[in-house]
Amino acid sequence: MADLPRGPRTLLRRLRELMAEPLEPQERLDQIVRHIAQNMVAEVCSVYVLRADGVLELYATEGLKKDSVHHAQLKMGQGLVGTIAASAQPLNLSDAQSHPAFRYLPETGEEIYHSWLGVPILRVGRALGVLVVQNKERRTYREEEVEALETIAMVVAEMIATGELRKIAKPGMELDTSRPVTVDGDSYGDGLGLGYVVLHEPRIVVTNLLNDDAEHELKRLNEALGSLRISIDDLLSRRDVSMEGEHREVLETYRMFAHDRGWVRKLEEAIRNGLTAEAAVEKVQSDTKARMIRLTDPYLRERMHDFEDLANRLLRQLTGYGPKGGDDGFPNDAIIVARAMGAAELLDYPRENIRGLVLEEGAVTSHVVIVARAMGVPVVGQAAGVVALAENGDPVIIDGDDGKVHLRPLPDLQNSYEEKARFRARRQEQFLALRSVEPISADGVRVDLLMNAGLLVDLPQLDGSGAQGIGLFRTELQFMIASTMPKVDEQEAFYRNVLKNAAGRPVTFRTLDIGGDKVVPYFRGAEEENPALGWRAIRLALDRSGLLRMQLRALLRAAAGRELKIMIPMVTAVWEITEVRKLLQKEMEFLSSRGYELPKSLKLGAMLEVPSLMWQLDELMAAVDFVSVGSNDLFQFAMAVDRGNARVADRFDVLSRPFLRMLRDIVRAAERNKLPLTLCGEMAGRPLSSMALMGIGFRSISMSPASIGPIKAMLLGLDVGKLSALINSALDDTTSKTPLRETLQHFAEANDIHL
Numbered sequence: 001m002a003d004l005p006r007g008p009r010t011l012l013r014r015l016r017e018l019m020a021e022p023l024e025p026q027e028r029l030d031q032i033v034r035h036i037a038q039n040m041v042a043e044v045c046s047v048y049v050l051r052a053d054g055v056l057e058l059y060a061t062e063g064l065k066k067d068s069v070h071h072a073q074l075k076m077g078q079g080l081v082g083t084i085a086a087s088a089q090p091l092n093l094s095d096a097q098s099h100p101a102f103r104y105l106p107e108t109g110e111e112i113y114h115s116w117l118g119v120p121i122l123r124v125g126r127a128l129g130v131l132v133v134q135n136k137e138r139r140t141y142r143e144e145e146v147e148a149l150e151t152i153a154m155v156v157a158e159m160i161a162t163g164e165l166r167k168i169a170k171p172g173m174e175l176d177t178s179r180p181v182t183v184d185g186d187s188y189g190d191g192l193g194l195g196y197v198v199l200h201e202p203r204i205v206v207t208n209l210l211n212d213d214a215e216h217e218l219k220r221l222n223e224a225l226g227s228l229r230i231s232i233d234d235l236l237s238r239r240d241v242s243m244e245g246e247h248r249e250v251l252e253t254y255r256m257f258a259h260d261r262g263w264v265r266k267l268e269e270a271i272r273n274g275l276t277a278e279a280a281v282e283k284v285q286s287d288t289k290a291r292m293i294r295l296t297d298p299y300l301r302e303r304m305h306d307f308e309d310l311a312n313r314l315l316r317q318l319t320g321y322g323p324k325g326g327d328d329g330f331p332n333d334a335i336i337v338a339r340a341m342g343a344a345e346l347l348d349y350p351r352e353n354i355r356g357l358v359l360e361e362g363a364v365t366s367h368v369v370i371v372a373r374a375m376g377v378p379v380v381g382q383a384a385g386v387v388a389l390a391e392n393g394d395p396v397i398i399d400g401d402d403g404k405v406h407l408r409p410l411p412d413l414q415n416s417y418e419e420k421a422r423f424r425a426r427r428q429e430q431f432l433a434l435r436s437v438e439p440i441s442a443d444g445v446r447v448d449l450l451m452n453a454g455l456l457v458d459l460p461q462l463d464g465s466g467a468q469g470i471g472l473f474r475t476e477l478q479f480m481i482a483s484t485m486p487k488v489d490e491q492e493a494f495y496r497n498v499l500k501n502a503a504g505r506p507v508t509f510r511t512l513d514i515g516g517d518k519v520v521p522y523f524r525g526a527e528e529e530n531p532a533l534g535w536r537a538i539r540l541a542l543d544r545s546g547l548l549r550m551q552l553r554a555l556l557r558a559a560a561g562r563e564l565k566i567m568i569p570m571v572t573a574v575w576e577i578t579e580v581r582k583l584l585q586k587e588m589e590f591l592s593s594r595g596y597e598l599p600k601s602l603k604l605g606a607m608l609e610v611p612s613l614m615w616q617l618d619e620l621m622a623a624v625d626f627v628s629v630g631s632n633d634l635f636q637f638a639m640a641v642d643r644g645n646a647r648v649a650d651r652f653d654v655l656s657r658p659f660l661r662m663l664r665d666i667v668r669a670a671e672r673n674k675l676p677l678t679l680c681g682e683m684a685g686r687p688l689s690s691m692a693l694m695g696i697g698f699r700s701i702s703m704s705p706a707s708i709g710p711i712k713a714m715l716l717g718l719d720v721g722k723l724s725a726l727i728n729s730a731l732d733d734t735t736s737k738t739p740l741r742e743t744l745q746h747f748a749e750a751n752d753i754h755l
């Protein structure tokens with residue numbers, strides 16, 4: 001042993017042996033610091049570990065006074081150790097005591113040491129502790145020594161992350177990795193979920209840290225980089241990657257990183273210092289992330305994500321990890337945590353096990369969120385940093401009502417949420433008991449309660465919720481989750497299945513509402529400056545009439561011998577309906593001529609989402625068999641507020657006089673024209689706004705299935721006549737300063753209406 005050459009490789013080899021020996025955690029850590037000190041010719045080597053309370057505690061030392069272990073401590077940001085942990089950057093000082101942050105800890109006896117080198121113990125860019133070496137003489141540690149100590153810190157990081165050091169934590173002084181954290185986000189889907197974290201892209205755990213043969217590892221790295229570059233070039237040359245646009249830009253950035261000499265040099269250096277190729281990728285990724293984590297520039301942050309994705313791809317190449325890491329051990333109560341994900345990826349998970357979805361990014365109208373809501377699971381979006389803070393298998397509570405995610409919750413919080421969840425479950429049971437109760441108000445007014453749907457997974461909810469039918473079937477969802485355009489036969493089979501499941505209950509199919517924010521992967525229009533007002537829905541469908549005709553044909557065939565209800569989205573002018581009727585007529589003639597059975601009855605309706613229809617209500621109603629108000633879009637266009645932009649979306653109230661007067665005008669026109677009317681936007685599913693809709697005369701509304709129970713419970717106790725009188729006089733009053741929402745809330749309280 002004595003003549004072995006010094007240097008990081010020898011040390012790492014020795015550390016690997018130590019990691020494999022059956023030692024108690026304290027003994028292992030003591031030996032680690034002893035070997036580091038010997039090898040680096042340092043008089044002191046110490047490990048500080050970050051506790052849950054933000055204090056760095058001395059866990060082991062060679063050279064400082066032994067009885068200061070588990071006593072000496074510094075707060076995050078305090079002293080040199082705290083500065084390193086807070087900044088996640090090394091400090092290399094020839095005279096530590098003259099540094100302004102230096103703090104003398106008398107119990108350690110460190111006053112005689114002058115030179116000081118400390119590095120953060122990092123994992124996924126997060127500091128878990130600090131590793132320090134000290135010498136009496138004044139010297140500056142060489143760059144290779146800093147690198148070497150950083151590499152060794154990875155080994156210690158592994159001991160902390162695997163939970164080994166938890167065993168020697170003092171009671172009540174738990175480590176930071178078990179710290180409860182609450183991440184604030186936005187509520188994208190109501191409800192509570194208690195379960196365990198499933199990282200959508202599981203962090204690849206590199207267990208094989210130290211190499212035997214650096215040349216062999218360099219070769220592996222080069223091969224993996226080679227395949228990575230080829231796979232990116234392949235992606236870029238694929239025809240479905242358009243010549244411009246965001247997707248291409250991201251791939252170009254990947255290519256740039258994959259060829260980046262600086263990155264490759266850092267990786268090679270880490271291998272020469274003794275790491276395996278995969279451990280080198282992890283180390284460089286962690287260092288980069290620690291440096292970039294504080295960036296606020298959104299462009300650079302996005303590039304950081306690109307870089308991480310690339311490093312993860314490389315790790316997968318080197319470790320042979322699949323994107324989902326296998327199904328074994330998938331928890332029964334899974335809360336999926338992802339930076340971002342597609343709707344189809346969510347549907348790949350075993351649905352019955354999913355209790356919630358947490359996204360670092362996303363918008364409330366993104367497809368994955370619509371699908372998650374349709375599944376009835378709570379969703380929290382914009383939960384900054386959650387992926388780095390969560391580990392697979394961590395206990396977690398998702399509070400979709402308040403937009404909060406509680407990672408590793410303390411028992412008190414856990415208990416109070418369990419109580420809340422029980423309360424909800426009891427309410428759910430009460431709603432369930434209402435399933436077969438007729439939706440009739442206390443004063444005898446019937447209001448049909450329908451549900452919104454879009455995928456086969458929604459259909460069991462028809463029975464589960466007690467909805468009377470499907471008031472809005474968003475057909476575009478099937479297109480959005482498919483990787484290629486669904487063929488006519490596939491569409492037909494799908495619609496047939498929907499009708500079969502509905503078992504005679506009415507279903508209103510809305511024709512494709514794509515464009516705007518609803519992106520279909522294989523159908524890209526040109527970039528638009530203002531997509532919400534752009535080439536979308538029926539506008540696009542009339543220009544690409546082949547697409548619409550195929551859909552109409554599939555619907556007509558699927559509804560052979562039954563009732564078929566078709567609804568057109570985003571109608572702006574009556575002639576659009578006339579055009580669709582012509583197409584429908586042609587399709588029916590085509591099918592009859594081929595001997596197909598046609599639907600027993602056909603009803604064509606329009607969605608009222610564009611304010612221009614307000615001044616042609618009678619003409620509109622003469623042209624269709626029914627109207628359904630899309631209040632999400634109608635509100636967006638009437639108030640000029642982007643429904644997906646959190647800054648403005650909640651600025652104005654759907655329960656304000658102008659919007660409710662608008663809706664009341666629609667009700668009056670429908671009464672005048674004796675035309676069936678429904679409303680299918682989100683407001684139908686919220687008790688107070690739903691109550692208001694009943695008050696102004698809506699007798700049919702469609703909502704997410706989870707809302708049917710609560711809305712029915714509200715309806716059963718409501719005196720619609722009394723409410724109508726109040727709301728109509730409040731809407732006619734042009735002098736009142738009282739917000740209508742307040743008036744409605746008072747009414748609910750005074751009349752004991754449960755909202």
Ligand code: PEP
Pocket residue numbers: 472474513609629630631632633634680681682
């Ligand atoms: C609406 O706009 O209110 C609506 C129901 O349609 P979507 O949410 O699909 O745009």
Ligand code: MG
Pocket residue numbers: 609630632633
């Ligand atoms: Mg709409």
